[in-house]
Amino acid sequence: CRCRLSCHVKRHYSLLPGKFSYWSPKVDSVHLDSPINSCVYRIRNIGIMAHIDAGKTTTTERMLYYAGYTRALGDVDDGDTVTDFMAQERERGITIQSAAVTFDWKSHRINLIDTPGHVDFTLEVERALRVLDGAVAVFDASAGVEAQTLTVWRQAEKHHIPCVCFLNKMDKPAANFCIESIRQKLKANPVLLQIPVGSGKNFTGVVDLLTSQKLMWKMKSMRDDGRAFEVKALDRSDDPDLLQVVSDARTALIEQVADLDDEFAELLLTDFSENFDAIPSNKLQEAVRRVTLARKGVPVLCGSSLRNKGVQPLLDAITAYLPAPNERHHDVVRWYKDDLCALAFKVLHDKQRGPLVFLRIYSGTLKPQTALHNINRNSTERMSRLLVPFADQHVEIPSMTAGNIALTVGLKQTVTGDTIVSSKASAAAAARRAQNDSEAGKRSRECASVILSGVEVPDPVFFCTIEPPSMSKQADLENVLNCLQREDPSLKVRVDPDSGQTILCGMGELHIEIIHDRIRTEYGIETHLGPLQVSYRETILHEASASDTLDRTVGERRHVVTVELAVGPVDIASVGGSCELAVTEELEGQLSAEMKEAVENGVHSSFLQGPLLGYPLQSVSTLMQRVTIEPGTSPAMVSACVSRCMLKALRLAGGQVLEPVMSLEVTVGDDHLSSVLGDLAQRRGTVRDIQSRHDNKVLLATVPLAEMMGYSTVLRTLTSGNATFSLELDTYEAMNPQEQNTLLKRLSGLL
Numbered sequence: 130c131r132c133r134l135s136c137h138v139k140r141h142y143s144l145l146p147g148k149f150s151y152w153s154p155k156v157d158s159v160h161l162d163s164p165i166n167s168c169v170y171r172i173r174n175i176g177i178m179a180h181i182d183a184g185k186t187t188t189t190e191r192m193l194y195y196a197g198y199t200r201a202l203g204d205v206d207d208g209d210t211v212t213d214f215m216a217q218e219r220e221r222g223i224t225i226q227s228a229a230v231t232f233d234w235k236s237h238r239i240n241l242i243d244t245p246g247h248v249d250f251t252l253e254v255e256r257a258l259r260v261l262d263g264a265v266a267v268f269d270a271s272a273g274v275e276a277q278t279l280t281v282w283r284q285a286e287k288h289h290i291p292c293v294c295f296l297n298k299m300d301k302p303a304a305n306f307c308i309e310s311i312r313q314k315l316k317a318n319p320v321l322l323q324i325p326v327g328s329g330k331n332f333t334g335v336v337d338l339l340t341s342q343k344l345m346w347k348m349k350s351m352r353d354d355g356r357a358f359e360v361k362a363l364d365r366s367d368d369p370d371l372l373q374v375v376s377d378a379r380t381a382l383i384e385q386v387a388d389l390d391d392e393f394a395e396l397l398l399t400d401f402s403e404n405f406d407a408i409p410s411n412k413l414q415e416a417v418r419r420v421t422l423a424r425k426g427v428p429v430l431c432g433s434s435l436r437n438k439g440v441q442p443l444l445d446a447i448t449a450y451l452p453a454p455n456e457r458h459h460d461v462v463r464w465y466k467d468d469l470c471a472l473a474f475k476v477l478h479d480k481q482r483g484p485l486v487f488l489r490i491y492s493g494t495l496k497p498q499t500a501l502h503n504i505n506r507n508s509t510e511r512m513s514r515l516l517v518p519f520a521d522q523h524v525e526i527p528s529m530t531a532g533n534i535a536l537t538v539g540l541k542q543t544v545t546g547d548t549i550v551s552s553k554a555s556a557a558a559a560a561r562r563a564q565n566d567s568e569a570g571k572r573s574r575e576c577a578s579v580i581l582s583g584v585e586v587p588d589p590v591f592f593c594t595i596e597p598p599s600m601s602k603q604a605d606l607e608n609v610l611n612c613l614q615r616e617d618p619s620l621k622v623r624v625d626p627d628s629g630q631t632i633l634c635g636m637g638e639l640h641i642e643i644i645h646d647r648i649r650t651e652y653g654i655e656t657h658l659g660p661l662q663v664s665y666r667e668t669i670l671h672e673a674s675a676s677d678t679l680d681r682t683v684g685e686r687r688h689v690v691t692v693e694l695a696v697g698p699v700d701i702a703s704v705g706g707s708c709e710l711a712v713t714e715e716l717e718g719q720l721s722a723e724m725k726e727a728v729e730n731g732v733h734s735s736f737l738q739g740p741l742l743g744y745p746l747q748s749v750s751t752l753m754q755r756v757t758i759e760p761g762t763s764p765a766m767v768s769a770c771v772s773r774c775m776l777k778a779l780r781l782a783g784g785q786v787l788e789p790v791m792s793l794e795v796t797v798g799d800d801h802l803s804s805v806l807g808d809l810a811q812r813r814g815t816v817r818d819i820q821s822r823h824d825n826k827v828l829l830a831t832v833p834l835a836e837m838m839g840y841s842t843v844l845r846t847l848t849s850g851n852a853t854f855s856l857e858l859d860t861y862e863a864m865n866p867q868e869q870n871t872l873l874k875r876l877s878g879l880l
C-alpha cells in the first residue's frame with residue numbers, strides 16, 4: 130500500500146515559490162514520501178500541547194530535523210524555528226498561531242499541529258484539539274505539571290484524545306521524573322516506558338523498558354545534532370543499580386499493563402505464566418497501544434529536546450501508540466458514507482491569495498477546482514487549490530483523502546468551525562440517512578445532526594478602542610479587522626453606538642498587543658489603541674414591570690405600538706449566565722412571525738447594553754406580556770419601543786455590576802513569596818492555596834481582572850524576573866456597593 134510517489138510529486142507539484150510571504154530559511158525542500166494518499170492507518174494527526182516554555186517548539190523543530198525536512202536545527206532563542214513563522218513569534222519566542230506541519234516518519238504520515246501555551250491563546254489549542262486524533266503532552270521535567278498543562282489536558286479529555294507524555298528538559302539540574310505529579314494533578318494513569326540514564330547535565334540517554342535496550346546519545350561536541358545514537362541491549366557490564374531499576378520498572382510495567390488489558394493478561398497467564406519477563410516486546414507494545422487508545426493509561430517518555438536527546442523514540446511512540454484517523458469514532462461522519470465531509474478548523478489570511486482554510490477531512494476525497502458546500506453558511510463556493518501545509522510553505526496536490534489535513538485556497542466565506550461537504554444534495558442525503566436512523570429509534574434526534582460540532586469561542590474579557598492614523602485609513606482598517614476576525618474567532622470587533630469608535634475585544638493584554646503589532650507589521654497601518662479596559666457584565670437585583678407606548682409619525686406614516694413586560698433576575702447556575710425571553714401564550718398567538726422577530730430583536734439589543742454602564746447583561750429573564758400594534762407600524766418601530774420599555778424596566782429593577790474574576794497561579798521562589806503576597810492583597814486577591822514545588826512555591830489565588838493590568842511587569846520587578854504566572858477567567862462576581870460606586874464614578878469621568 131505504500132505508494133512511493135515522491136519523484137512524480139516533485140515534478141508535478143512543486144513548491145509555490147515566493148507566493149506566501151512568510152520567511153523560512155532552513156527548509157531544504159519538501160519531499161513527502163507520498164503526499165497524495167497515505168494509507169489511512171499510517172496517518173497520525175497529532176498535536177503538541179503544554180505549559181508555556183515547556184519546549185513544544187524546540188521539540189517540534191527536532192522532529193522536523195530528524196524526519197529530514199530541515200537541514201539545520203532551529204532554535205527558539207535565536208528566533209529561527211520553522212513552525213513559529215510569524216514575525217511576532219520570532220521576536221517574542223512564543224507560539225501564537227498553531228502551524229500545521231506535515232512530514233513522514235518511518236512510513237507514517239504525521240500531520241502535526243504546534244499549539245501555543247499562553248492562556249490568551251487557549252482557543253488556538255481548542256481549535257487544534259478538535260481535529261486531532263492524538264496528542265503529545267510536553268512537560269518541563271523540572272516543573273512537573275503546570276497550570277496551562279492542566280487546562281489543555283482537560284481540553285484533550287473533553288475530546289477523548291489519547292495522549293503520550295514527554296518529560297522534556299531532563300538535562301536541567303532540578304529535573305525529576307514527575308510521574309506522581311501526572312498521577313495526582315492530571316488524574317491520569319502514567320505508563321512508564323523509559324528510564325532515564327544519568328540526570329541533570331549527565332543525562333545521556335534512556336532505557337526502553339519494552340525491549341530492555343539502552344539508547345545512548347554520546348555527544349562529541351555541543352554542536353552534535355543527536356541524529357546518531359547508540360542502541361545496545363542491557364547486559365551484565367552495565368551499572369548494577371541501573372540493571373536493578375530497569376528490572377523492577379519492567380516488571381511493574383508488565384503488571385500494570387496486565388491490569389489494564391485483559392487480552393494481555395490472558396496471554397501472560399497462558400503462554401508466559403512461567404516467566405512473565407519472556408513476553409516479547411511486540412506483544413507488550415500492542416497491549417500498551419490498546420491501553421493508550423482506550424485512554425486507560427498514558428505512555429510516558431523522557432528526553433531533552435534542546436540537547437538533542439530522546440526525540441527519535443518520541444516519534445516512534447507517536448506512530449506506535451497514538452491512533453490513526455480510522456481508529457477514532459466521529460458520530461456524524463457515518464451519515465456521509467464515502468461522500469466528502471470536512472471541518473474547517475483554522476483560517477489564515479494571505480495577502481495575495483485571500484483566506485487559506487485548513488480542513489480536516491473525515492470522509493470522502495477533496496479535489497481542487499471543485500465547488501464545495503458549506504452547511505453552516507448554506508452557501509456553495511469554489512475551492513481553487515489544494516495544498517499540504519508545511520509551516521509557511523505549501524505543496525500543491527491533486528487530491529486528498531479522509532484522515533488528512535489539507536489547506537485550501539478560494540473558500541472566502543468559510544470560517545472556523547464550519548462543516549464542508551461536496552454539495553447541497555450530499556448534505557440532504559446525509560440528513561435523510563440520519564433522519565431514517567433516528568426514526569428507526571436507534572438514536573435521539575440531537576445525535577442525528579449532520580454538522581460536525583465546531584469550536585466554542587469564549588467571551589473576551591478585555592477591550593480597547595482602536596483608531597486609524599487618519600480617517601482615510603478607516604476603510605483599510607475595517608478590512609484588516611475583518612480578515613483578522615476570520616482568522617481568530619476569539620477577537621471581537623464592534624462599533625460603539627454612542628461614540629462611533631471601533632472597539633477591539635480580546636482574551637488578554639498579550640492578545641490585544643499582538644493584534645496591534647500584526648496590524649502594523651503585516652498590513653502597514655499604524656493604529657492608536659485607547660487604554661485597555663475590563664469587560665464587565667451587568668445584572669439586575671429585583672423583579673420589575675414596565676409599559677411604554679411609542680407614537681411617531683414619519684413622513685406620511687403613523688407608527689403606534691404599546692408594550693408591557695416584566696424582567697427579573699435568574700439564578701446563574703440554572704442558565705449559565707445567559708439571558709432568557711418568554712412570551713405569554715396569548716401573545717404568541719397574536720403576533721405575526723415578522724412582529725415576533727421585531728420584539729425579539731428589541732429584547733436582545735437590550736441584553737447587549739445594561740442600564741448602568743452599557744455592558745452586556747447576564748442572568749436576566751424577560752416576560753413579554755402585551756404588545757399592541759396599530760396597522761401600518763413598522764417592525765423597526767416595534768423593536769425600538771420594546772428596547773425603550775426594557776430599559777425602563779431594567780432601571781426599576783436595580784442594576785448590579787459583575788466583574789470578571791480570574792484564577793491566578795504564580796510560581797515563585799521562597800524568598801520572593803512574601804512580596805508577591807503583599808502585592809496580591811493590594812489587588813483585592815484571595816489566596817486559595819500555597820503549594821511547594823521543589824524550591825519554589827506555587828500560589829493559587831483568585832483576583833479581579835481589573836486589578837491585573839500590567840501584572841507581568843510588576844511581578845518581574847518584584848521577583849527580579851524569578852516568577853511565572855498564568856491567568857484564566859474563573860467567574861463573574863457581583864461587586865460590592867462601594868467598589869461599584871467608585872467604578873461608576875470613574876467611568877462617568879467623575880473621579
Ligand SMILES: Nc1nc2c(ncn2[C@@H]2O[C@H](COP(=O)(O)OP(=O)(O)OP(=O)(O)O)[C@@H](O)[C@H]2O)c(=O)[nH]1
Pocket residue numbers: 179180181182183184185186187188205206222223224225245246247297298299300301432433434435436
Ligand atoms: N534546558 C533545556 N531547555 C530547553 C529544553 N527544551 C527547550 N528549552 C528551552 O526552553 C525555552 C522554551 O522553549 P520553547 O520550545 O519555545 O517552548 P514552547 O513550549 O514552544 O513555548 P511557547 O511557544 O511560548 O508556548 C527556550 O529557552 C528553550 O531553549 C531542554 O530540553 N532543556
